[in-house]
Amino acid sequence: MARAWHLTSRPTGMPTADNFALKELAQAELGDRMVQVKNSYLSVDPYMRGRMNDVKSYVPPFQIDAPMEGGAVGEVIESRDPAFAVGDQVMHMLGWRDEAVAAGTSLNKIPALGVEPREFLGMLGLTGATAYFGLLEAASAKAGDTLFVSAAAGAVGSAVVQIAKAKGMTVIGSAGGAEKCDYVRSLGADQVIDYKAGPLVKSLGKAAPDGIDVYFDNVGGDHLDAAFAHAKQNARFAICGMIDVYNAAEPQAFRYIMRVISMRIRVQGFIYTDYLPRMGEFYRDMGGWIASGAVKSRDTVVDGLERTPEAFLGLFSGANTGKMLVKL
Amino acid sequence: MARAWHLTSRPTGMPTADNFALKELAQAELGDRMVQVKNSYLSVDPYMRGRMNDVKSYVPPFQIDAPMEGGAVGEVIESRDPAFAVGDQVMHMLGWRDEAVAAGTSLNKIPALGVEPREFLGMLGLTGATAYFGLLEAASAKAGDTLFVSAAAGAVGSAVVQIAKAKGMTVIGSAGGAEKCDYVRSLGADQVIDYKAGPLVKSLGKAAPDGIDVYFDNVGGDHLDAAFAHAKQNARFAICGMIDVYNAAEPQAFRYIMRVISMRIRVQGFIYTDYLPRMGEFYRDMGGWIASGAVKSRDTVVDGLERTPEAFLGLFSGANTGKMLVKL
Numbered sequence: 058m059a060r061a062w063h064l065t066s067r068p069t070g071m072p073t074a075d076n077f078a079l080k081e082l083a084q085a086e087l088g089d090r091m092v093q094v095k096n097s098y099l100s101v102d103p104y105m106r107g108r109m110n111d112v113k114s115y116v117p118p119f120q121i122d123a124p125m126e127g128g129a130v131g132e133v134i135e136s137r138d139p140a141f142a143v144g145d146q147v148m149h150m151l152g153w154r155d156e157a158v159a160a161g162t163s164l165n166k167i168p169a170l171g172v173e174p175r176e177f178l179g180m181l182g183l184t185g186a187t188a189y190f191g192l193l194e195a196a197s198a199k200a201g202d203t204l205f206v207s208a209a210a211g212a213v214g215s216a217v218v219q220i221a222k223a224k225g226m227t228v229i230g231s232a233g234g235a236e237k238c239d240y241v242r243s244l245g246a247d248q249v250i251d252y253k254a255g256p257l258v259k260s261l262g263k264a265a266p267d268g269i270d271v272y273f274d275n276v277g278g279d280h281l282d283a284a285f286a287h288a289k290q291n292a293r294f295a296i297c298g299m300i301d302v303y304n305a306a307e308p309q310a311f312r313y314i315m316r317v318i319s320m321r322i323r324v325q326g327f328i329y330t331d332y333l334p335r336m337g338e339f340y341r342d343m344g345g346w347i348a349s350g351a352v353k354s355r356d357t358v359v360d361g362l363e364r365t366p367e368a369f370l371g372l373f374s375g376a377n378t379g380k381m382l383v384k385l
Numbered sequence: 386m387a388r389a390w391h392l393t394s395r396p397t398g399m400p401t402a403d404n405f406a407l408k409e410l411a412q413a414e415l416g417d418r419m420v421q422v423k424n425s426y427l428s429v430d431p432y433m434r435g436r437m438n439d440v441k442s443y444v445p446p447f448q449i450d451a452p453m454e455g456g457a458v459g460e461v462i463e464s465r466d467p468a469f470a471v472g473d474q475v476m477h478m479l480g481w482r483d484e485a486v487a488a489g490t491s492l493n494k495i496p497a498l499g500v501e502p503r504e505f506l507g508m509l510g511l512t513g514a515t516a517y518f519g520l521l522e523a524a525s526a527k528a529g530d531t532l533f534v535s536a537a538a539g540a541v542g543s544a545v546v547q548i549a550k551a552k553g554m555t556v557i558g559s560a561g562g563a564e565k566c567d568y569v570r571s572l573g574a575d576q577v578i579d580y581k582a583g584p585l586v587k588s589l590g591k592a593a594p595d596g597i598d599v600y601f602d603n604v605g606g607d608h609l610d611a612a613f614a615h616a617k618q619n620a621r622f623a624i625c626g627m628i629d630v631y632n633a634a635e636p637q638a639f640r641y642i643m644r645v646i647s648m649r650i651r652v653q654g655f656i657y658t659d660y661l662p663r664m665g666e667f668y669r670d671m672g673g674w675i676a677s678g679a680v681k682s683r684d685t686v687v688d689g690l691e692r693t694p695e696a697f698l699g700l701f702s703g704a705n706t707g708k709m710l711v712k713l
Contacts, residue, residue: 277642296645307638308638309638309639310637311638314627315627316654317652318655318656321655322653322654323651324653325650326651
């Protein structure tokens with residue numbers, strides 16, 4: 058019997074394990090054009106926190122007492138859609154469960170790029186595409202720019218660091234704690250800030266005495282404020298995520314936001330799905346960088362469906378280095 | 386003997402009359418290429434508050450115990466620069482004083498557009514150019530857009546309302562109090578919000594049930610937060626001024642800033658001087674609108690050099706409708 062994590066109550070502030078329950082799924086008859094998939098890896102991502110609120114956003118909210126959803130890869134074990142054969146590796150959005158039954162139209166066959174399927178939950182999936190299009194399109198970053206990226210040891214951040222180096226930028230990454238900072242350094246960052254070691258505005262000023270051209274924001278809050286404080290004229294900010302804000306009950310306070318005017322800063326929010334028509338470009342560039350070793354992926358893997366909420370909650374306490382995955 | 390207002394101390398928070406003193410200026414010998422001007426109108430503008438802080442910005446800070454500066458128009462009364470004759474009407478940046486002695490190269494003859502010289506401190510000066518380039522360039526506003534503009538009864542705001550209507554936009558303006566709201570309505574705004582009458586987030590939601598495409602920000606703070614709350618997808622914000630913030634000791638707090646991501650909002654800071662090479666376009670369009678009556682200017686005029694600080698301080702208590710000027 059397939060099992061799936063259900064959202065049993067909406068969190069206020071930081072979610073807890075009590076917001077979720079693992080329940081058996083009623084076995085659906087495999088209808089025409091339907092496919093059954095045995096999942097091998099599940100993705101947990103910060104954006105899922107937003108879907109737990111009952112507000113209209115770019116994706117609809119999760120429903121109470123319904124199964125959670127999210128990125129997953131797996132193998133087809135039964136198919137009534139002629140486009141899929143038993144044994145095919147697919148990616149889809151019916152994660153948080155061990156087996157999924159879905160219309161063939163909602164599955165994507167994994168492209169034959171010679172990499173592990175789970176990469177399509179990371180560097181070749183939402184994570185990598187978010188880094189790629191956010192950096193190069195939303196922030197118009199280019200060779201020679203000085204880039205600041207927050208959560209640089211995280212899934213998206215570590216991709217941003219490596220793409221920026223491959224493109225010839227000077228990279229300043231922030232992370233929390235010595236171990237993560239070492240990891241960011243190992244990715245090629247020119248300077249690394251341990252945000253737990255002192256006030257960010259000071260550390261960033263020291264790391265970038267001439268200011269920053271580009272800020273890739275994964276966290277909001279103090280990091281965003283420090284970027285306002287040290288932006289050069291005509292700086293561009295790509296706002297990708299605000300992990301500091303997702304669980305915050307209090308409004309975010311900014312001391313340096315007025316520099317948006319004096320420095321003519323451009324702040325651009327974005328979502329990678331806006332660039333889906335251009336995934337070909339992304340697969341070509343990112344596939345090339347992975348093949349050449351210019352971009353390396355590192356995952357934090359949690360074992361077992363039972364631990365999916367734990368993996369998700371770990372995103373907010375900094376438990377992951379690189380992409381956080383659940384292995385089934 | 387010429388007199389000028391001097392900055393005698395740097396304000397912390399809201400400036401007061403005690404920060405300024407009116408002093409006689411030592412009579413300088415009129416050197417070669419120098420011009421003496423008798424000022425007729427002085428401009429006071431919110432940006433001057435920023436120059437009172439001792440911080441590097443897009444204009445250098447005012448110096449303590451030195452004369453204040455600012456936009457002014459006047460008549461040449463003596464000239465040792467062959468480019469200027471006695472009787473010429475000129476605009477320049479040596480305001481806050483009754484007479485100015487300046488190098489001819491720092492004066493601009495007022496173009497012969499058949500309008501009052503004082504218009505070049507308003508609709509045809511910094512004020513109008515800020516509205517024009519901010520709206521049409523920084524915010525990329527176009528016909529059919531729904532625009533929200535704060536401080537719509539102010540100098541820049543009232544210009545924005547009229548330019549937007551001339552360009553075929555739907556305009557929602559905010560102002561404080563019934564009298565100012567009536568004025569904004571008289572400029573052609575489709576809807577007017579009295580921000581003193583209730584919470585902005587609610588009022589803006591009512592005025593723009595489908596959301597806003599463009600926000601022209603003159604105030605920051607709660608207005609900016611309300612604009613985040615009601616932005617449509619791909620909304621563009623031009624950040625022109627943050628009058629709520631200039632004197633604030635506390636950081637600005639935002640409850641809806643995360644919508645930058647979900648709505649892919651673009652926030653663009655700007656300063657009109659970036660567009661100086663394009664003033665020809667501006668004179669052509671704005672001159673035409675003034676001639677046709679599509680754009681009307683209204684000033685708040687305070688009489689007498691002695692009252693210059695009072696006029697300046699009035700900008701922060703909402704004493705002005707339209708451009709605030711001092712008449713000498």
